[in-house]
Amino acid sequence: MSNIVVLGVQWGDEGKGKIVDLLTEGADVVARYQGGHNAGHTVIVKNKQFILHVIPSGILHKGKKCIIGNGVVIHPRALIDEIEGLKKRRVTVGKNLFISGRAHVIMPYHTLLDGKHEEAKGSQKIGTTGRGIGPAYVDKMSRSGFRMIDLLDSRSFKDKLKANLEDINFLLEKKYHQKKISVNTIYNQYMKYADYLGPFVTDTVVMINDLIDQGRHVLFEGAQGTLLDIDHGTYPFVTSSSATAGGVCTGLGVSPAKVDGIIGVMKAYTTRVGEGPFPTELHDSLGEELRARGGEYGATTGRARRCGWLDLVSLRHAIRINGLTGVALTKLDVLDGLDTIKVCTSYTYKDPTNSCSRKGRACKFTDMPQTVNVLSGCTPVYRELDGWQKSTKGATKMSDLPRQARVYMDYISEALNVKIDLISTGQKRDEIIFVNHPFKKAKKKK
Ligand code: IMP
Numbered sequence: 402m403s404n405i406v407v408l409g410v411q412w413g414d415e416g417k418g419k420i421v422d423l424l425t426e427g428a429d430v431v432a433r434y435q436g437g438h439n440a441g442h443t444v445i446v447k448n449k450q451f452i453l454h455v456i457p458s459g460i461l462h463k464g465k466k467c468i469i470g471n472g473v474v475i476h477p478r479a480l481i482d483e484i485e486g487l488k489k490r491r492v493t494v495g496k497n498l499f500i501s502g503r504a505h506v507i508m509p510y511h512t513l514l515d516g517k518h519e520e521a522k523g524s525q526k527i528g529t530t531g532r533g534i535g536p537a538y539v540d541k542m543s544r545s546g547f548r549m550i551d552l553l554d555s556r557s558f559k560d561k562l563k564a565n566l567e568d569i570n571f572l573l574e575k576k577y578h579q580k581k582i583s584v585n586t587i588y589n590q591y592m593k594y595a596d597y598l599g600p601f602v603t604d605t606v607v608m609i610n611d612l613i614d615q616g617r618h619v620l621f622e623g624a625q626g627t628l629l630d631i632d633h634g635t636y637p638f639v640t641s642s643s644a645t646a647g648g649v650c651t652g653l654g655v656s657p658a659k660v661d662g663i664i665g666v667m668k669a670y671t672t673r674v675g676e677g678p679f680p681t682e683l684h685d686s687l688g689e690e691l692r693a694r695g696g697e698y699g700a701t702t703g704r705a706r707r708c709g710w711l712d713l714v715s716l717r718h719a720i721r722i723n724g725l726t727g728v729a730l731t732k733l734d735v736l737d738g739l740d741t742i743k744v745c746t747s748y749t750y751k752d753p754t755n756s757c758s759r760k761g762r763a764c765k766f767t768d769m770p771q772t773v774n775v776l777s778g779c780t781p782v783y784r785e786l787d788g789w790q791k792s793t794k795g796a797t798k799m800s801d802l803p804r805q806a807r808v809y810m811d812y813i814s815e816a817l818n819v820k821i822d823l824i825s826t827g828q829k830r831d832e833i834i835f836v837n838h839p840f841k842k843a844k845k846k847k
Contacts, residue, residue, distance in 0.1 A: 403661045404613060405839050406646050407729070408623030410665035410719035412635075412673040413644075414699070414706060416731035416825060417666045418442030421458040421622045423823075423830060424664075427840035428620040430612055431459025432468035432605075434652030435642035436624035437507060437537070438479040439530040441700025445828050449490070452700045455480050457622050460492060466612070468605050471503035472642065472652020474537040475549060476512075477594035500598065501605040502550030506591075510569045510582055511536035517577045527638055528675030530702050538631075538641035540565075549602050552595035559588050606654035613659050618840060621649045621660070627719035628673075635773055638677025646723040664822065664839050665725040667716065669733045669809075672706040674699050678777040681709035681745045695735040710783065712745045713816050718769035720817055727822035727839055730810060733802075734795075734826050739788035742809060746816070748779035786812060796826045797834055 407424060409415040422444045425431055438454040445451075446461055453460070455475060457467040469475065484494045511533030518535070519526045529535060540546035545565055551558055563584050573579040613619060625644040628634045633645055642648065646663050649655060670691055673679045682688065688708045691697065697706035719725075736742055749763040750770070763780075770776045789803035796802055802824075814821050822842065824834040 403840050404619040404621070404655075404659055405662040405664060406621040406623065406649050406660060406723075407664045407666060408644065408646060408723060409626030410667050410716060410723065410725070410728075411626045411671055412628045412679075413440075413624075413626040414672055414674065414697075415626060415666040415668045416729075417623060418444045418453065418458050419825060419828065419830070420664070420666050420729045420731070420823065421620060422446070422461060423833060424620055424839060425459045425462050425465055427618060427838070428459065428465065429617040430466045430468060430609065430619045431457040431622055432470055432609060432619060432653055433457050433473050433622050433624065434470045435472040435644055435648045436640065437474040437532060437534050438476050438483075439532045439534045439640060439701060440624035442622075442624070443700050443828075446830065448829075451487075451490070451492075454483055454701060456483055456487070456494070456498065459620065459622075460487065460494060460497065463493065465497065467498050468609060468653070469498075469500045469504060470605055470609075470653040471501040472648055473501070474505045474507050474534060474541070474642075475500065476507040476532065477552075477591065477598055479532075481594065481597055498601050499603050499605050499608060500549055500601045502548060502553075502602050503606070504549050505537055505541045506547040506549060506552065507533045507537040508540075508547065509587060509590075510566075510573070511540070513573070513579070514569075517579075526676060528677070530675075530699075532701075535641045549598070552591060553599055553602065555592055555595070558591070559584070562588060609653055609655060613655070621653065621655075623648070627665075627722060628715055630722075633718070633722050635677050635776060638675065638773060662726045662839050662842060663723055664727050664729055665719060665723055665819070666729045666731060668731050669711065669736050670695075671709045671712050672697050674702070674704050674706045678773050678779075679707055679709060680714075680748055680776065680779045680781045681712045681743075682707050683709045691735060695732055710743045710745055710781070711813065712781070713813075714745060714748055714767060715769055716817055717767070720819055725819050727820050727837065727842065728814075728817075729823040729825065730813075730821050731825040733806060733810075733824055734793045736788065736806075736809075737792050737794065738790060741785050742788050743783040743785055744812065744816075745781035746784050747782045749782060750775060750779045753778075784812075793826050795829075795832045796824075797831065799834060799836065802834075
């Protein structure tokens with residue numbers, strides 16, 4: 402048995418979809434543990450592109466069990482559309498998909514409130530995906546949310562909906578000057594969703610633990626990234642779930658003792674979508690070039706991603722929190738042809754209150770500052786490395802890579818004290834270098 406987590410170590414969009422898809426070959430089960438349809442995992446199979454939002458990427462492989470865990474929030478309409486979209490493209494979705502009865506449901510008012518809260522914040526907005534994710538998790542934490550299992554009990558669903566809508570409608574009318582939402586409209590709509598999704602709903606905690614006990618291999622698929630984690634990210638410019646390795650345990654009901662390996666997916670540079678500080682962001686033509694070359698546009702919202710250099714300060718933070726056993730480095734080919742490549746090794750910060758700077762000198766951060774105010778005022782300190790002129794696109798062996806590309810990766814690996822197990826050199830499945838197969842490595846460790 403070996404059970405591996407694959408998660409993002411930056412601000413999401415690291416290319417997890419492809420890595421999960423590749424590693425699925427060695428897994429029997431693929432399970433999502435957090436987030437919702439704010440995620441967009443792009444996978445290319447036989448020249449066909451698939452973008453998955455809530456359904457685990459393993460669905461593209463025959464015979465794999467795909468679990469949507471209790472830590473995920475589900476927009477029933479979006480999930481049904483995703484299932485139907487896959488079926489139209491001849492992907493089997495049926496007895497291979499399992500939805501936790503404990504997963505929370507995104508309601509129409511969550512989506513509405515997501516937009517209203519953002520509008521009200523004005524220039525302080527988070528830049529959410531507008532999918533109702535934050536408000537759905539708020540209701541989960543305030544214990545007024547609906548779970549998938551609740552959809553299957555129509556009477557109590559309606560009673561609770563009535564009670565919830567009293568508060569929601571008060572807020573909508575008084576604060577946002579919106580029309581009231583009718584109980585019956587939502588009730589009728591959600592009962593139809595329940596009919597469709599009901600057969601997929603099960604106790605996934607029992608299921609996944611039984612499968613693990615039977616020696617099946619599980620791949621835990623993270624969404625978003627460490628720097629968007631509600632606790633460990635750049636709060637408040639984060640998503641509302643636990644995108645780090647700890648989220649696996651709470652989001653699926655699996656003990657940490659059952660996790661054998663944690664692979665951090667790391668883009669060879671950095672991107673961020675939405676608002677919030679990003680010290681190594683490039684505001685010049687090079688930033689635009691990286692965006693164009695890397696196709697850096699959101700898979701879910703189509704928004705242009707902000708681009709910048711690799712940031713070892715935030716990566717150190719991500720590696721520490723997740724306890725990575727290996728890294729999958731992605732989009733190395735996007736850096737082809739650059740004369741020099743910069744890597745941020747620390748930040749300097751000049752504190753306006755002078756409490757941290759001595760005699761007006763800036764202080765140095767090698768670990769992630771705790772507040773976004775400080776992070777916004779940080780200036781990156783860079784180490785410059787030589788770029789390479791030879792293309793790395795589609796390389797499948799280390800020996801195919803130019804020396805400077807290997808030096809770049811060795812530098813990252815040494816500076817972060819983590820091994821690079823996989824290197825992705827293009828979008829397609831076979832554009833990959835396996836240095837060390839994570840499932841084999843986990844088995845050897847045992
Ligand atoms: P929310 O998850 O829609 O509430 O958005 C909160 C923040 O997370 C925003 O900055 C979003 O752009 C960002 N975000 C959410 N999901 C993703 C993702 O899958 N990739 C990258 N950023 C994301």
